[in-house]
Amino acid sequence: MLKVTVNLDINKNLYIKNPEETELGRRIVQHSILLIDEVGLESFTFKKLADQIGSTEASIYRYFENKQLLFVYLVNWYWEWMKFRVGFFTMNIPTPEARLKTAIQVMVDTSQRSTSVEYVDPEALHRIMVTEGTKAYHKKNIDEENKEGFFLSYKALCRKIADIILDIDPQFPYPRSLASTLLETANNNIYFAQHLPRLTDIRYEKGYLEKVMEMLFAFAMGCIHGAGKELKAD
């Protein structure tokens, strides 16, 4: 098996001191994921994290300005990882339809086709993204943070999906919206299946992720082919 060392680079404005570079930094990232996964973002505090890793609040503040920015850092990590995975697994697929199908697989099922990373638990991070991911970019001061480039990774990921969509139909008028919709809808339906089942048709049972992929692919192809027709019909 080929062991790949992924070099994810993350916006430097998100941290005070690069956590990748020190043992403590990596422990902060690693355990923040585990702790948020366990107690949720609201109950997560630097104090609890410090206790968990046998360090102090003050030490964590040397790496991250505050809990929100640490969270945005983690979310960026996820986006970068996802972008890498989409690129990697669609690389040698000839038809754009099959590339889109694979991209959706990679988006939905983070356990399969695992690209493991030393100190980050991608499954836990994926769970966090499903339940709390949107909080990273739904806030009042979004414009300032956007100016600092905190969401470039999401935009790049979205663009990567949009490009596959355009390979299927270069005339499709909504590649970016469809891409972001697929990304959001993937997480939403996983979440709804588990917690608010009446908001989805996916039942939370063995193999439900397969069903999510199937549905998303059907939606995507429907939108792509349907939209063309609608326009011509007008």
Add this chain to the structure above:
Amino acid sequence: MLKVTVNLDINKNLYIKNPEETELGRRIVQHSILLIDEVGLESFTFKKLADQIGSTEASIYRYFENKQLLFVYLVNWYWEWMKFRVGFFTMNIPTPEARLKTAIQVMVDTSQRSTSVEYVDPEALHRIMVTEGTKAYHKKNIDEENKEGFFLSYKALCRKIADIILDIDPQFPYPRSLASTLLETANNNIYFAQHLPRLTDIRYEKGYLEKVMEMLFAFAMGCIHGAGKELKAD
């Protein structure tokens, strides 16, 4: 012009004392919307709200257990209002396609077809929903809150849309998922157009809401007609 008094009923577990029934209660609801719209959910506190309405923290706590539940109350208000509007404006439309189109219009454009309500500013509430709405149901303790019925209004709204979709194609396999996707995607694209334009194809300019509706309708019809074909093609 016909003046309709809407009677929105909201889950009793969401409040300690029904805010509709007193002057102070209505002022709390009214100004919490305005204040959250102004400063965002994170910076919103009961203290600030109390100052704004010339009351005290303690008095607000007599109506709502905490800020999160007040927020879920407001979100429920929105869902109930939206459900009423969808029902009201699609009522006498004969074809299901036109009903879906109208439902999408009602979802996206809250200013047009205004159904005004005394003490609630629906435009401000809609802005809150667009930027922070999902926080109401993306949290760690979702299952407990769901058991208390805090999301019944959203489910009912989703079902209403799903029923229209089923009227178009009774065999469509994903009516609920498509309905929730439309609801979420509507808000997302409005938000993205304003703040993260690379995640959408909608440009934030005069008449952009029209474009959002057009796109959503195209997506919806694509999914509905496409999905059938996909299944038959297998």
Add this chain to the structure above:
DNA sequence: AGTGTTATAATAGTATAACTCTCGAAAAAT
């Protein structure tokens, strides 16, 4: 080996948020 630099643990301290409790006055209901 000696000096400077960096990393971090330990501790203390401040401001604010998120509540809870009690009391008294006014308003409303009986």
Add this chain to the structure above:
DNA sequence: ATTTTTCGAGAGTTATACTATTATAACACT
């Protein structure tokens, strides 16, 4: 007229989100 409800005023508690200071160990440089 009197009981109950409503609310404002104020105090008090705990937790969170930080900031600042110091001491010490590790490490890098010369």
